Amino acid sequence: MRAPSSPSEIAAGDVLLAAENISLSFGGVKALTGVSFDIRKGEIRAIIGPNGAGKTSMLNVINGFYQADHGTITFKGVRRGKMRPYEAAEFGIARTFQNVALFRGMSTLDNLMAGRTLKMRRSFFWHILRHGPALQEEVEHRRKVEEIIDFLEIPHIRRVPVGRLPYGLQKRVELGRALAMEPELLLLDEPMAGMNLEEKEDMCRYIIDVNNHFGTTIALIEHDMGVVMDLSDRVVVLDYGRKIADGAPNQVKQDQAVIDAYLGVAH
């Protein structure tokens, strides 16, 4: 196997992202302690653990919201100590949030179009000087966005300000906005939390479809064990900021440390 010289050459099954020895603390609270794991191209990688285990913090480090105190992230063969959210997005990392973060005053369409920001590469002044080509560009991006809207079965809410939508649909729009970025790595933080059974099944289907049809690599935080077992290829388990298990779903399920962590057995 040759080393990837250019980022796009990572084949399915190769390591897409590797977190090495990541530590992060807030004042006295150690959110993450020496966590290492990797995500392979094309897989669905679940991150699980009890409340406060550090799952969201891990995603925040990966997409640059938090700077790790120690450790590095290697993405597509490029190793970094620090990365800013803007850069993470440019490198092809998209995400959703545990507590939905949408542009509430904007329509579904505009939320997804905002996801295209980085794909619209023309400069500000070009945009002002030559409105014509800029409009042409809008049309192309609009087509892509409409595809995603159809895929997520939300054409009826295209023009609705998303702040008015029910929670389940908001989560779906948020997924749509992340997909509009055409990411290489998609980070989903509890995409099914607070949903009813039917909405959960829909969401599972979208996640599987995104993974299968677009080949998007997915890191998924989820509390529902059934969902995790069904969807994921590999699972990493965090507890009190440390990695306590890592492997195939049914292997992890039988791991004594994991069972103890979920039952709240004292360390």
Next chain:
Amino acid sequence: MDLLYKIFLDPFVQMGSAPDLLLQTLWEGLVGGVLYALIALGFVLIFKASGVFNFAQGIMVVFAALTLVGLFALLTRVGVSNAHLAAFAALGLTVVVMLGLAIAVEKLVLRPLVNQPDIILFMATFGLTYVLIGLGELIFGGEPKVMITNELFLPRGAWDLEIFGGFVTFQHIDIAAAIIASLMVAGLAVFFSKTRIGRALRAVADSHKAALSVGISLEQIWVIVWFASGLVALVTGIMWAARSDVSFALQIIALRALPVLILGGFTSIPGAIVGGLIIGVGEKLGEFYWGPLLGGGIESWLAYFIALVFLLFRPQGLFGEKIIERV
């Protein structure tokens, strides 16, 4: 009884009996309101995108006007003999200066203070105010200057129209101010709703972290809003100074915009515009019809009074949605 009559009936009787005077007062109120609206707009642009209450908005108006007049004088001195040419060259250069100011503010003030509490950023804009006052005095001197109205082809004179059996005066400069302000607001509205940058601006106003996650650069957005409100300040400065002159005293008009913000909300652009017009008209009506009753000095607090009375009936402001905290 007499006092009640004077407060609640007599002014309306006067309005009805001399509609030409009423119309004149309304028009002057509207014109003043347009300028209030512009200043409030400058505040709102910055507050929406960055959550910063920009105390320096007033001084930016003065700074822009001073720069324009100063550059014009400089260009004339170095031999640009055509006054109109010099004026428009100075205008273009002032726009460049405002862009430079926006970039400098982002690099030197906002970026180092990112993630600090809002009150720190507010204090920083205090600092910015005094830096701009100092710079302005250092470069252009402290004495009042005359706005280059003619050179910019801004009209003078007035139309006296015969309406309701009397004469109502419409100053040409006031009409021009209203038209230019409307054009600018319309331009901004199109920019915000139709362009990629406009969408990014709205996105940042709604959620910083979501905006970051889709790769919008906050730094770029901040430069753009400060530049936009710098341009608004420039237009405000030209229009305001066209009727008085360019001096540092102008900066207190920023305080006049505060009631507009109370009324219209800190984040609503339509609120700033409608609020500005309401305050402008309300102020002139109050001054003219109720002023004599209460003695002088009414103009210094009337705007606040109007805003507060309004809030009694509509606590969420003009266009705000009712905020019900989820508990």
